[in-house]
Amino acid sequence: MTVDTLTREAALAAVAGQGEEEAVVSLAERWLARGDGIAVYTNHDLGSHEVGRIIIVSYGSPDAQLETDDPPATLPDIGGMINWRYQLTAVYREVLT
Numbered sequence: 109m110t111v112d113t114l115t116r117e118a119a120l121a122a123v124a125g126q127g128e129e130e131a132v133v134s135l136a137e138r139w140l141a142r143g144d145g146i147a148v149y150t151n152h153d154l155g156s157h158e159v160g161r162i163i164i165v166s167y168g169s170p171d172a173q174l175e176t177d178d179p180p181a182t183l184p185d186i187g188g189m190i191n192w193r194y195q196l197t198a199v200y201r202e203v204l205t
Contacts, residue, residue: 111196111197111198111199112197112198112199113198113199113200114146114148114198114199114200115200116140116200116202118198118200119136119146119148119198119200120133120136120137122146122148122162122164122198123135123136123146123164132164136164136166139166139172140201140202142169142171143168143169143202144166144167144168144169144171144172144201145166145167145168145172145179145199145200145201145202146164146165146166146167146199146200146201147164147165147166147167147174147179147196147198147199148162148163148164148196148197148198148199149162149163149164149165149183149191149194149195149196149197150162150194150195150197151163151193151194152193152194152195153193156193158193162197163183163191163194165179165183165186167179167199167201168201173186173187174186179196179199180196181195181196182194182195182196183195183196
């Protein structure tokens with residue numbers, strides 16, 4: 109499966125689609141400000157009623173949801189959810205100088 113590299117605008121647009129737009133975008137901007145990346149996972153299980161649903165998580169620091177430098181291909185079980193259906197589809201991470 110191909111993983112897309114998003115622009116900042118595309119990453120924030122994906123985040124905005126997750127619900128209360130202002131609060132969620134603000135959270136993602138905090139992730140980026142501390143140097144974390146944004147990983148986009150999509151449910152690819154055709155037998156699931158949530159097929160196509162996306163989950164956005166932070167990665168790349170001890171404060172991130174995923175503490176790894178690179179997000180894994182399958183979303184780990186975090187937040188009390190079983191996530192084997194969710195596959196990595198896109199990432200964004202700013203290069204801080």
